[in-house]
Amino acid sequence: MKSADIRQSFLDFFAARGHRVTPSAPLVPHGDPTLLFTNAGMVPFKNFFLGLEEPPSRRATSSQKCLRVSGKHNDLENVGPSPRHHTFFEMLGNFSFGDYFKEEAIQFAWELVTQVYGMKPEHLFATVFHEDDEAHDLWLKLSTLPPQRVVRCGAKDNFWSMGDTGPCGPCTEIMVDRNPELPAVDFHQGAESGRYLEIWNLVFMQFDRDAAGIQRPLPKPSVDTGGGLERFAAVLQGVESNYDTDLFRPLIDAAAALAGGAAYGQRGAEGDTALRVIADHLRAVTFLLADGVIPSNEGRGYVLRRILRRAVRHGLSLGFEEPFLHRLVPVVGEVMGGAYPELAATQAASRDAVQAEEEKFLSTVASAARQVQEEIEKARRAGAGELAGEVTFRLYDTHGLPLELIREIAQEERFAIDESGFSQALEAQRERSRAATGDGQARAAALQAALRAEGDAEPTLFTGYDQVVLEGAVVLRLVHEGSDEKPNAERLVEGAEGLVILDRTVFYAESGGQVGDTGSLSWTGGQAEVLATTKSSGGLFLHRVRVSRGTLEKGTSLALEVDAERRRSTERNHTATHLLHAALREVLGPGVRQAGSLVAPERLRFDFTHGSPLSDGQQEAIEELSNGWIRRALATEISETSYEEAIASGAMALFGEKYGDRVRTVTIPGFSRELCGGCHVANTGQIGPLVVVGERGVASGVRRIEALTGEGASVWLRQRRRWLEEVEERLGTPAERAAEEIGRLRREVKDKESELAKLRLKLVSAASGSAQEPSTIEVAQGVQLWVREVPLAPAGELRNMVDALRSKLGSGVVFVGARSDDKVTLVATVTDDLRERVHAGKLVKAAAALVGGGGGGRADFAQAGGREPEKLDEALEAVEGLVREQLG
Numbered sequence: 001m002k003s004a005d006i007r008q009s010f011l012d013f014f015a016a017r018g019h020r021v022t023p024s025a026p027l028v029p030h031g032d033p034t035l036l037f038t039n040a041g042m043v044p045f046k047n048f049f050l051g052l053e054e055p056p057s058r059r060a061t062s063s064q065k066c067l068r069v070s071g072k073h074n075d076l077e078n079v080g081p082s083p084r085h086h087t088f089f090e091m092l093g094n095f096s097f098g099d100y101f102k103e104e105a106i107q108f109a110w111e112l113v114t115q116v117y118g119m120k121p122e123h124l125f126a127t128v129f130h131e132d133d134e135a136h137d138l139w140l141k142l143s144t145l146p147p148q149r150v151v152r153c154g155a156k157d158n159f160w161s162m163g164d165t166g167p168c169g170p171c172t173e174i175m176v177d178r179n180p181e182l183p184a185v186d187f188h189q190g191a192e193s194g195r196y197l198e199i200w201n202l203v204f205m206q207f208d209r210d211a212a213g214i215q216r217p218l219p220k221p222s223v224d225t226g227g228g229l230e231r232f233a234a235v236l237q238g239v240e241s242n243y244d245t246d247l248f249r250p251l252i253d254a255a256a257a258l259a260g261g262a263a264y265g266q267r268g269a270e271g272d273t274a275l276r277v278i279a280d281h282l283r284a285v286t287f288l289l290a291d292g293v294i295p296s297n298e299g300r301g302y303v304l305r306r307i308l309r310r311a312v313r314h315g316l317s318l319g320f321e322e323p324f325l326h327r328l329v330p331v332v333g334e335v336m337g338g339a340y341p342e343l344a345a346t347q348a349a350s351r352d353a354v355q356a357e358e359e360k361f362l363s364t365v366a367s368a369a370r371q372v373q374e375e376i377e378k379a380r381r382a383g384a385g386e387l388a389g390e391v392t393f394r395l396y397d398t399h400g401l402p403l404e405l406i407r408e409i410a411q412e413e414r415f416a417i418d419e420s421g422f423s424q425a426l427e428a429q430r431e432r433s434r435a436a437t438g439d440g441q442a443r444a445a446a447l448q449a450a451l452r453a454e455g456d457a458e459p460t461l462f463t464g465y466d467q468v469v470l471e472g473a474v475v476l477r478l479v480h481e482g483s484d485e486k487p488n489a490e491r492l493v494e495g496a497e498g499l500v501i502l503d504r505t506v507f508y509a510e511s512g513g514q515v516g517d518t519g520s521l522s523w524t525g526g527q528a529e530v531l532a533t534t535k536s537s538g539g540l541f542l543h544r545v546r547v548s549r550g551t552l553e554k555g556t557s558l559a560l561e562v563d564a565e566r567r568r569s570t571e572r573n574h575t576a577t578h579l580l581h582a583a584l585r586e587v588l589g590p591g592v593r594q595a596g597s598l599v600a601p602e603r604l605r606f607d608f609t610h611g612s613p614l615s616d617g618q619q620e621a622i623e624e625l626s627n628g629w630i631r632r633a634l635a636t637e638i639s640e641t642s643y644e645e646a647i648a649s650g651a652m653a654l655f656g657e658k659y660g661d662r663v664r665t666v667t668i669p670g671f672s673r674e675l676c677g678g679c680h681v682a683n684t685g686q687i688g689p690l691v692v693v694g695e696r697g698v699a700s701g702v703r704r705i706e707a708l709t710g711e712g713a714s715v716w717l718r719q720r721r722r723w724l725e726e727v728e729e730r731l732g733t734p735a736e737r738a739a740e741e742i743g744r745l746r747r748e749v750k751d752k753e754s755e756l757a758k759l760r761l762k763l764v765s766a767a768s769g770s771a772q773e774p775s776t777i778e779v780a781q782g783v784q785l786w787v788r789e790v791p792l793a794p795a796g797e798l799r800n801m802v803d804a805l806r807s808k809l810g811s812g813v814v815f816v817g818a819r820s821d822d823k824v825t826l827v828a829t830v831t832d833d834l835r836e837r838v839h840a841g842k843l844v845k846a847a848a849a850l851v852g853g854g855g856g857g858r859a860d861f862a863q864a865g866g867r868e869p870e871k872l873d874e875a876l877e878a879v880e881g882l883v884r885e886q887l888g
Contacts, residue, residue, distance in 0.1 A: 006232050006233055007339060014059075014061035021060075022044070022060050024063060025044035027088075039066055040091060041062060041224075042224045043064070044062070044064065045224075048097045049097065049205060058099035059094070061094045062092075063339065065090060067287075067288070068089075069307065081273055083240060083241035083243065087284040088283045089228050090228070092229055094223070098219075102204055106202065117232070118236075119235070121144045123177045124149070125187065126150050126151070126172055126174055127173045127175065128153070129158040129159050130152040132170040135204070136152065158172065167205045167222075168206075169203060172201075172202045174227075175197060177190070178196070178235075202223065203223070204223060243279065247335060249264075251282060251331050252276065255324075258324055274314035274318050281310060283336070284304075286350055290342045295353065312358055323355050323358035323359055329347060330351070372395055372406055375391050375395065376413050379415070380415075387417045414696070419855070423853075424852070459539025460535075462506075463505070463506055464506030469561050469562070472557055473505060473557070474502060474503045474555065475500060475501075475556045476502060478490070478554055479498050479501075493547065494547050494548070494551065497531075497547075499542045500528070500545050501543070506560050507530060507543055508562075509533045509534055509535035511535060511677065512677055512678050513577075514570060514599040515598075516533035517530070517563065518530050518563050519563045520561050521545060521559070521560060522559040523550070528546060528552055529546050529548055532544045566601045572686065574676075575668075575680045575687055576630075577606050578668060578676070579690070580604075580606050580707065582671045583621075583623075587622050592608050592610055593608065594606070602712055603707070604709070613695065614703065623691065623692045629668065630688070633685030635682065639664070640663070643662070643663050643675075646665045646675055651675050666678075688709055688711070688714070689709065690707055691717060693716060760790070776809065779813075779880055781887055783834060783837070784811065784812030785812060785879070786812065787816070788876065789819070790816045790817070792818040792820050795825065802814045802816055802861075806830075813828070813829075814828065815879045817875060817876055823867055824875075825863065826864045826875070827861075828847075830843075830860050832860065837886065838883060838887065839886060842856070846878075847876075851869070851872060852867045852871070853865045
């Protein structure tokens with residue numbers, strides 16, 4: 001069945017049984033401030049279920065547009081890797097507002113899935129709440145399911161509630177066996193693996209739960225059912241993934257066609273995931289725009305912008321360098337417009353909005369994202385546990401990278417961000433930032449203008465594969481980056497920095513994962529340091545220099561000298577990445593593909609497609625294979641041919657790279673043959689020892705291996721040996737027993753810390769109710785406040801402490817502060833009855849400003865930090881006034 005037929009037959013089925021067909025409500029809920037978006041089919045009927053409004057009919061059915069990107073329904077990070085998670089989806093549902101109940105709901109569901117949709121009864125299961133004997137018996141009575149396929153489950157899976165209090169009740173789910181040809185397995189095992197897939201959930205709103213947890217029968221029990229159209233389509237169209245249905249494939253195929261190259265399903269894990277993300281996110285973006293949400297930096301607009309930018313980021317991984325998403329907006333209309341005419345009415349405006357957002361984002365994201373990763377690597381090398389606030393601010397301010405994107409990249413790298421430090425840097429730099437708005441973007445625009453000003457130029461001739469010194473290179477252009485008005489310069493004077501464009505060069509420009517060369521330029525009477533080398537889209541090599549002596553003028557003949565030792569180290573690491581790639585494919589199988597790399601003089605990083613962490617044995621095998629090839633001192637063979645000839649010879653083209661008509665192939669005979677424009681050693685023996693120093697996941701289905709070669713590897717091994725000797729000396733035990741001894745000591749420390757935590761909690765609890773001083777103060781309007789300094793403790797322990805105090809208080813606000821020599825921690829919590837009047841996040845944010853910090857959180861709980869412990873008393877004294885301000 002086509003998805004349109006599945007949707008329509010569902011609505012027709014229930015319409016024939018007295019249900020009022022209700023058009024989908026907008027994604028922006030009407031009159032419900034508790035939700036950013038409509039996230040379930042029952043949301044438009046919420047007031048009917050609560051008895052706040054009278055429904056026009058006691059029976060209703062709908063296909064409701066839904067979006068889940070926040071709160072407990074935040075599916076965003078699972079979208080793409082998972083075959084069934086989506087941001088935007090349609091929920092098919094039928095509803096009874098005090099009309100029919102369990103028997104009719106089960107009867108309707110069974111009839112629809114077996115008679116209308118034609119699912120085979122022997123492929124179906126039903127789950128029920130383990131205490132719901134009525135639903136269990138009804139399934140056996142109304143369906144042909146045998147007792148063993150009516151499964152009792154716990155409250156986690158089969159009991160629904162609207163909140164801590166209010167309507168609630170058991171539910172029953174219809175499950176389908178996706179692989180009935182296989183031997184049957186335990187139900188819970190099959191459900192966990194995804195073989196037994198939930199397609200429809202029937203909720204029976206049977207009770208009203210009060211604050212004490214007591215459930216009383218509702219006078220008019222109701223029914224709320226929901227089944228995702230995407231899942232129904234996957235089952236009825238006989239495909240494994242929702243993305244293979246006719247709801248997604250037109251979008252995926254259109255995106256793949258725009259990207260060029262392999263079709264969906266043949267691009268590897270990263271490429272196929274990117275196409276799924278684009279298809280899903282474009283649906284969400286198009287429907288949000290159609291419902292009136294516009295991109296912004298807050299609220300619903302911020303969510304829209306975040307989804308759109310995530311799609312663009314995945315487009316970059318497919319090779320899109322220009323706006324592309326807007327070109328796919330009409331495809332959403334072609335697929336969904338029959339059911340949602342608003343798509344046609346808003347198509348032109350939506351295309352324009354998407355294109356504008358893409359252009360704005362693409363102007364900075366590619367280079368900035370790379371810089372975030374580089375800064376994280378620098379921080380790791382320095383032993384830091386988080387990206388410093390001033391570094392994060394520089395990426396945000398100078399390069400225009402959104403803070404949320406920095407967070408996402410850091411999360412992918414499993415690295416923290418100093419949010420407090422960022423806030424301080426933002427405040428300290430605010431005036432200067434205003435004065436230099438768009439400074440980074442202005443420099444980039446000025447450079448582009450400067451390159452265009454003198455007309456087109458021939459690409460720079462690179463002669464540096466076999467030499468690192470060159471005489472007679474001529475200066476064609478100079479760009480003075482410090483001048484916005486006249487960036488093109490006739491000369492660069494001593495101390496100035498700028499870009500130098502030459503007719504030819506031996507400096508390798510950053511590309512293909514390999515960093516650019518550094519070194520020096522010399523001329524009669526002067527010298528300049530080459531700080532970095534990059535390349536323009538037109539093939540011009542841009543030498544970023546600082547003039548250390550003399551004046552550099554256009555037309556000057558130069559002597560070029562690359563930092564030879566740095567280049568040799570880079571060459572060792574680049575050839576080593578090829579060996580690692582070959583070793584990975586040898587150990588893990590030919591399905592492994594390169595997903596990214598960084599080749600620097602001091603280290604190398606190689607990303608590859610693989611679904612699970614490497615075992616110790618696999619990592620050792622990869623390292624040993626690589627070192628074996630190195631010890632054989634195999635000569636590297638480099639050739640230049642047409643792209644077609646290179647591929648025909650067995651050369652591997654890397655996904656995401658763009659190749660011209662003529663390509664360079666680097667071959668290590670018998671083991672590796674890749675298209676590569678980088679610099680390499682003459683034979684593998686020049687690499688020296690290779691050690692793998694880390695392996696981790698960086699994305700779904702993508703792993704990262706990090707390694708050192710040559711002198712860097714030798715230093716690393718010597719350092720580890722010294723550390724091991726020191727461990728032996730300090731523990732007084734041989735190395736082979738060190739792990740056991742450390743484990744014993746850690747258990748002992750953990751026990752002591754547990755005892756200490758209990759003592760601290762006991763001390764604070766006793767102080768909160770001592771007879772010598774009031775435990776709380778009444779701020780205003782009967783609101784109680786407990787505020788004081790507490791002993792320094794880990795963040796989790798402070799949270800437990802305030803939770804205990806909140807429970808003891810019953811109703812009120814708890815605010816505590818703790819300090820060390822150089823920092824302050826503030827924690828606030830508000831009891832549930834006061835959350836609408838006092839916001840813990842706003843309270844703690846205001847107090848944190850008084851101790852030189854920042855932070856925030858939810859209405860009921862928040863924490864913050866600061867760097868001025870001497871001002872803690874002042875902050876605690878201010879809390880009462882801050883609470884009064886919120887109370888008005």
